[in-house]
Amino acid sequence: MSGRTGMPDDVVAWVDRRTGAAPFLKKAMRYVFPDHWSFLLGEVALYSFVVLVGTGIFLALFFEDSTAKVVYHGSYAPLAGFHMTKAYASVLHLSWDVKGGLLMRQTHHWAANIFVAAIVLHLIRIFFTGAFRKPREATYLIGLLMLMIALPEGYLGYSLVDDLLSGMGLAIGYGVALSVPFIGGNLAQLLWGGPFPGDPQFWSRMYIAHVLIIPILLATLITIHLVLVASRHHTQFSRLPRQTERTVVGSPMVPSYAPKSIGLFFGTTGLLFLLGGLIQINPIWEWGPFATSQSTNAAQPDWYLGWLIGALRIVPGFDLTIGDYTVVGNPFWGGALFPLVVFIILGVYPFWERRRSGDRQTHNLLDRPRDNPRRTAFGAALLTWVLAVFFAGSADRAYETFGFSYNAQIWIYRALVILAPLVVYALTRKVCRELQAADRVELVSKAAEEEARAASAR
Numbered sequence: 001m002s003g004r005t006g007m008p009d010d011v012v013a014w015v016d017r018r019t020g021a022a023p024f025l026k027k028a029m030r031y032v033f034p035d036h037w038s039f040l041l042g043e044v045a046l047y048s049f050v051v052l053v054g055t056g057i058f059l060a061l062f063f064e065d066s067t068a069k070v071v072y073h074g075s076y077a078p079l080a081g082f083h084m085t086k087a088y089a090s091v092l093h094l095s096w097d098v099k100g101g102l103l104m105r106q107t108h109h110w111a112a113n114i115f116v117a118a119i120v121l122h123l124i125r126i127f128f129t130g131a132f133r134k135p136r137e138a139t140y141l142i143g144l145l146m147l148m149i150a151l152p153e154g155y156l157g158y159s160l161v162d163d164l165l166s167g168m169g170l171a172i173g174y175g176v177a178l179s180v181p182f183i184g185g186n187l188a189q190l191l192w193g194g195p196f197p198g199d200p201q202f203w204s205r206m207y208i209a210h211v212l213i214i215p216i217l218l219a220t221l222i223t224i225h226l227v228l229v230a231s232r233h234h235t236q237f238s239r240l241p242r243q244t245e246r247t248v249v250g251s252p253m254v255p256s257y258a259p260k261s262i263g264l265f266f267g268t269t270g271l272l273f274l275l276g277g278l279i280q281i282n283p284i285w286e287w288g289p290f291a292t293s294q295s296t297n298a299a300q301p302d303w304y305l306g307w308l309i310g311a312l313r314i315v316p317g318f319d320l321t322i323g324d325y326t327v328v329g330n331p332f333w334g335g336a337l338f339p340l341v342v343f344i345i346l347g348v349y350p351f352w353e354r355r356r357s358g359d360r361q362t363h364n365l366l367d368r369p370r371d372n373p374r375r376t377a378f379g380a381a382l383l384t385w386v387l388a389v390f391f392a393g394s395a396d397r398a399y400e401t402f403g404f405s406y407n408a409q410i411w412i413y414r415a416l417v418i419l420a421p422l423v424v425y426a427l428t429r430k431v432c433r434e435l436q437a438a439d440r441v442e443l444v445s446k447a448a449e450e451e452a453r454a455a456s457a458r
Contacts (some may be wrong), residue, residue, distance in 0.1 A: 006276075026172060033250050033253065034236055035250050036237055043261060043265075043268075045115055048272065051269055052111045053219075055104045055107050063207075064086040065204050070086055074093055075096040077290075081090065086458050087161065088161060088162040088284070089221065094126060103277050105276075106280070108277075111283050113281075113304070115150060116154060116304040117304075123144065125344070128141060128375070130372060133348075134362050135360065135362055136238040137350055143219060151305065152214070153303055155305060156210040158302060160207060161282075163284040163290060177191060179332035180332060195204050202359075211314065235364055235365070235366050236249050236366065237368075248364075300394075300396075306394070307389050308335055312331065312338075313342060315330050315338075317330045346382075370439075373433050373436070376429070380424050382421070385420070390415070392417075393454070410448075
């Protein structure tokens with residue numbers, strides 16, 4: 001009795017007759033994906049990047065990367081007659097006069113925030129479950145590198161607008177670059193082409209880096225990351241009683257996982273466009289064009305740079321002289337060394353843990369956070385350290401909104417940065433050990449119940 005094959009088999013047969021790709025397609029469609037919701041964070045980051053590229057192409061059609069001065073005569077009446085750069089004027093035109101322009105610009109901005117947030121949450125999940133262990137060290141490091149590159153990409157993106165807020169951010173960046181020991185002056189000269197605000201070509205270099213160089217680099221790293229994930233297969237939580245490191249559990253691409261992933265893509269895209277259409281972000285017309293003689297109180301960058309602003313706020317002002325060189329302490333320690341130390345710790349930790357534990361086995365099963373109290377405690381302490389610095393960046397907002405003393409807040413945060421990680425480390429480790437003890441009691445109780453049941457059956 002003959003029967004008709006299913007749709008996936010028909011597609012494979014049709015493609016194979018024309019390309020000979022059937023073995024690859026069959027393997028791809030049978031590839032097993034994880035079921036746990038936390039694995040979707042990586043896909044949210046991927047789909048946010050796709051939205052970033054799409055909306056970024058639209059924005060590039062209207063943006064002018066020029067600091068030449070013009071007089072504004074657009075639709076936004078409060079700025080009519082103001083002198084501003086073509087860059088700022090083009091973004092005003094995009095926001096007020098181009099159909100769908102404000103929607104695309106705000107969606108692009110929201111997508112950048114969600115992209116970084118998804119990577120950070122994905123990284124946290126990987127760290128606390130031990131997903132960085134052999135054979136996935138390279139996958140982990142590439143993901144960490146993507147986060148490192150995404151931060152300056154976002155910084156360049158909102159700096160291109162040349163409003164008062166972004167101009168202040170560039171001034172801070174220039175100060176941080178100058179503070180780098182030995183090479184700071186040459187580094188700032190290379191990037192800016194002269195004293196701040198730099199030569200006219202600086203804007204073109206920043207624009208090319210933002211729309212071409214860094215996106216291509218990110219796309220390359222994402223591709224390598226996905227290839228490594230596919231070649232090593234996914235990690236997984238232990239759900240089956242006798243699940244081993246060699247057992248792969250999940251849903252095949254066809255017919256189960258692909259529709260879910262497509263739905264997540266459209267859901268992520270729809271949510272980003274809803275945010276772009278309904279929730280205002282970065283209203284540059286309220287800040288006005290940048291002028292070196294002006295500043296605005298309680299100015300804040302995007303959230304993913306809050307920890308750097310916090311570090312600049314809590315590090316005391318001091319200079320350190322090394323030979324003929326002077327290191328300006330506050331911008332270097334807060335704006336350059338602190339983030340570098342955090343990323344070095346995250347990059348080195350997998351190899352330090354392997355050396356300390358002597359564990360060189362291949363791991364496909366994930367740990368629960370309680371299963372490794374030392375790693376969980378260390379991760380919680382590191383996260384607390386960064387969050388304390390991050391919240392220090394909001395001290396000016398707390399002063400403006402609630403009237404809290406700015407100086408008192410800074411001293412409180414300086415104490416928290418030192419004490420809070422130590423307290424969190426000790427408490428987290430104790431909680432994990434208590435949970436492990438509870439697990440052992442539960443296992444003993446279950447074993448006793450099974451023994452009693454077996455005895456009664458005899």
